[in-house]
Each structure stands twice: as structure tokens, then as C-alpha cells.
Amino acid sequence: MSNAGITAVKPAHASSRSAFAALLLRDLAVLRKEVWMFLGRTVMQPLLLIFVFAYVFPKIGEAIGGAAGAARFSTLLVGGVIASSMIFQGVQAVALPLVQDFGYTREIEDRVLAPMPVWAVALEKVASGAIQAVIAALVVFVLATFIPATPVHLSIHWFYLVTILPLSAMMSAALGLTIGTRVEPRQVPLIFSLLVLPMTFLGAVYYPWQGLTPLPWLKWSVLVNPLIYLSEGMRLSLTKGVPHMPVAAVYAALVAFTAVFSKLGIDGFKKRVLS
Amino acid sequence: MAVDAQATDTHPDAEADADVIVTDDLTKIFEGRGGRVRAVEHLSLRVRRGEIFGLLGPNGAGKTTTVGMLTTRVIPTRGRALVGGIDVVARPATAKQVIGVVPQTNTLDRSLDVAENLYFHGRYFGMGAREAHDRVRGLLEQFRLADRATAGVDELSGGMAQRLMVARAIMHDPDVLFLDEPTSGLDPQSRLALWDVIGELHRRGQTIVLTTHYMEEADQLCERVAIIDHGRLLALDTPEALKKSIGADTEVRIHASGDLEALARELEQVPGVDSARVVDGTVYAYLRAGGATLPEIITHADRKGFALQDVGVKETTLETVFIDLTGRELRE
């Protein structure tokens, strides 16, 4: 040990950058250790959705709009299910661990003491949640392409995909940060019944947003749901011929929601770890 | 967003060379639903390089709040604090580089095993993979945790978990190690083992700030002790000097029935008794060196008609100093 003199101090931006990278490294190491848990929480919901709607229904003749309708439904379901899985991942990978942490374990305290600003520790949670959301999207993509009984007609628009996918992942993780810093452990069941479920059912997962035109009040009020833009964005990236909202609106909303949730989440995080 | 106000410097403040910690009028007032809590008020002190400095005070005295301010997690309401010459309020990200903390509660990373807890902590502080691995191996040996390297942290005993927390806190070789009530909740054996660990770190030159509400701990381990109560600094000196300051070297504790206040006043009449007082149903009499003797006290009380039930004698301790300063016992 060398405590004879003052430790050579690095500039804050340098120590912050390496600390941020090391926090990400830690999260990825944990993800690797817990890969079965990750798959378990990631795969189940989309697997069941796709299995029931895109495999069982067409097979037992309950498909919406006959055989042609079933193919169209399977196709548009891919984007929706990927979108809802990403939002789900934001809650599972970011919000729930933070609620635990602030409620009982206080494990994050050691990372808050890493040589970086507290807002950067919070932002690292968003980055790591976003990486997990992207991995979840890839896993679900594979499921959604192979399980349906009717052919899925995907047509990948690469520019949209490589911009909208990371943006959606960031938004999902930032939403997770906001929830995680503002919810008490005993309110966790409420997150699912009052937030995740309504978001999913009214998030244009099973139908394109334009499909709501016969219900104008619903069509406009669901716009507060951030999942709408994820679903629309994913379908924009993966399908052709499915009606969608204007591209600019999708981008604008994703950017705006990401910014707002990040701000709320970072403020909430600071309130939790600083006094 | 700006990282820290200034980018680089190593020796910004000349005073930092002698004093690793400098606080001026450091104050924290919590505003909450229950009203204002003055947790720490007007705290001005200096901790020298290489010393073990104790913050001694009862529960709620403001020890954790003080450590929190010095380690960037509690934002002071007023005042200034420098650690390693770096202003912890203005430049927290820089200050954290020179700070090692063992918080009052177990904050080990339960998703990681014992060795990984150390390894990733080192990486957070900018160590390379090889350097971190080497240092982990050394620390696991030093803290007698080598055979637990791949154990989960939930499998550790309280004493082992605490040693791991200390090892983690010094992983990045901080200028100052903060230990917040490091031995509370440990069994006596683990406490002694941790005292050894702390003593060894001190011999190697580590500057340590330790909070405790055990006066033996402050007395045994610390070179200088700050006694705090209700957020205020009451006294600061070496344990010897603090004990000397009360002008007596023997404490007599008397359990008796009847009017204890009257008994205390009577005992103060005995030549050689420095002072006597009632604290929590016990009469304390303080005897000057070479002054009154125990038999004289017992005889005097007897003559005045007091029935003594139990009498104990010991050297004055920091507990005596605390009672002298506050009129209360340290333990509740």
C-alpha cells in the first residue's frame, strides 16, 4: 500500500468514463451469470402471446379474418410483441432491482461511491437496461419469426431498425429508472396491474394504431402511452403495408419520452441516494 | 452536463498535506415532515494524515450524517469539507477517488461472489483487469477470505462480511478510510478480530476515520477522539487527555435507596471527591488521584444514614468524560 503521499487524482471526466464502463461491465457479468433468469423473464410472455394468437388460433380456426387475416395478424404481431417485451424488460431489468435496492439491500451504495457523478450512475442503469432490452428484442424476433403457423412477411427497413431499436431500448430503460426510483417495494404488484397491463393492452401491440380510427376517443387518448410509439416504430422497421402513424411523430415521441423519463429517473435516483 | 467544476489537480490546497480532512462550520439540517432535525452543527475539525480518528457519540449524535457529508452522499446545509484537499461538495466525482467507505449496513453486491465484489470495485476506480486481479488475491489473503473467494456474500458470517467490506473499501488504496460503526452487531470475538485488522491498516499508514458508540473502541483504537452529541462537537483530544481533563482518575458507582441527590451532595463534602452526581438512578462519585478512598466514602454515607446496596470502582473512562460533558450515559 502506498499511503505515504496523496494519491494522484485523475481528472473527473477520466475517472467518470472508466467508472461508467466498469459499471456496465459489472452489469454484463451479472447478466451472464443469470442468463437463465434473463431468458425466463424475457421469453415467457411473448412466447405465450405468439403461440396462442399466431399458432393455436389459426390451427383451431379462430383466426381473425380467415387465413389471409391470420397471416397479416402474425406479421403485425411481431413488431408489437417485440415492443411490449422491451418495455417489460425496462421494468424487469431496471425498475424491480432498484426498488429492491432502495427498499432493503442498499447494494447500489458502493456504485454510488464510484468516482463519477451520481447522474452518471443513474444513466449507466439506463444504458445497461437498454442493452438488455435490445437482447430481449432479438430473442423475441427469433421466436416471432419461427413459431407462427401462418407465414410471417417481414420486410426490414434497416435505417428505421438501427435507429428506432436503440432509441426504443433507451426509452424502455429510462421508464424503468423512473418507476424504480419512485415506487415502494409494497407497490410492486401495482406496477403490473396499473401500469404494465394497461400499457400493453392499449399499446398498439395487437393492432396498428390506425386501426383505432373507428374509436376516435381511444385513438387519441392512447397517445399518452409510450408503448404506442415503440409498437409503431417496430412495425415501421419490420413490415411493409401495415398502416402506421407518421414517421416523424414516432421519432419525436420516442426522443421526447426518453428525455423526460431520463430526467425524471435521474432526479428520482439522486433523491434516493443523496440527502 | 458538467462533471466536476475543475478538471485536474493533485495538491490544490497546501493545508491538505498535513490534514487529510478539513471541515469548517460543517452543518446539516434535515427538513422533513417531522420538522427540522439539526443532525450536525458547526463542526470544524481536522484529521491528520496517518491517524485513526474517532467520532464517539450515542445513537442519533450525527456520526453517520458527518461521514455522509465527508463521503459526498449527504449535502451539507452549510460549511465546507475538504478530503485529500478536494472540496467534497463542489467536486464529488474527484473526491470519491480518494475515499474508501464501510457504511453502517451491509452493502455487498449480492449478485457477485466474494472475489468479484473486490474485483469490480477496483474496476470502478479505474484499475486494469490484471492489476485488479492481483490486488484481489493479496487482499483475500490479508483478510483471511481466500478460501471463500467464490462464495456468495450471503454465505458469509457477520465478521467475514465486515472484513470483506473493509477489504473492498481499501481496494483502490484511498487516502482516507471511513468506518461507520464497524463493529456494532458483531460478536465479541469478531469485534476483536476486526480491531486487529484496523490496527494493522493503521500500522501500514492508512488514515482512518471511525465512528462508534462504544467507548472502549474509541479508547483502544483511536489516537484522537471527537465526542459529539446532538450534532455538536463537545470535546476533541487524545483519549488520555480527555480522561485527564475531568480532574479525577477513579469512578465510584453506587446503588442505594433513599434520596440519591442528597447522597450525591453528601459525598461531594468528602475531601478528595472531585464531584458526584446522579445519572439514571446511579450515584457516580469521581475521586482525585491520591485523594479520598473507597472506605472513607462508604463510612461517610453510612454515618449520614444511607443504606448502600452495591458499590463498584473503576478507572475513569471515556464514558466518564461523556457523562461529565452531557450529564447522560453514552448507552441508552
Ligand SMILES: Nc1ncnc2c1ncn2[C@@H]1O[C@H](COP(=O)(O)OP(=O)(O)O)[C@@H](O)[C@H]1O
Ligand atoms: N435522511 C434523514 N432525514 C431526516 N433526519 C435524518 C436523516 N438522517 C439522519 N437524520 C437524523 O439526524 C440525526 C443524526 O443521525 P445520524 O447521523 O444517523 O446519527 P448517528 O449515526 O450518530 O446515530 C438523528 O436525529 C436522525 O434521526
Ligand SMILES: [Mg+2]
Ligand atoms: Mg449511525
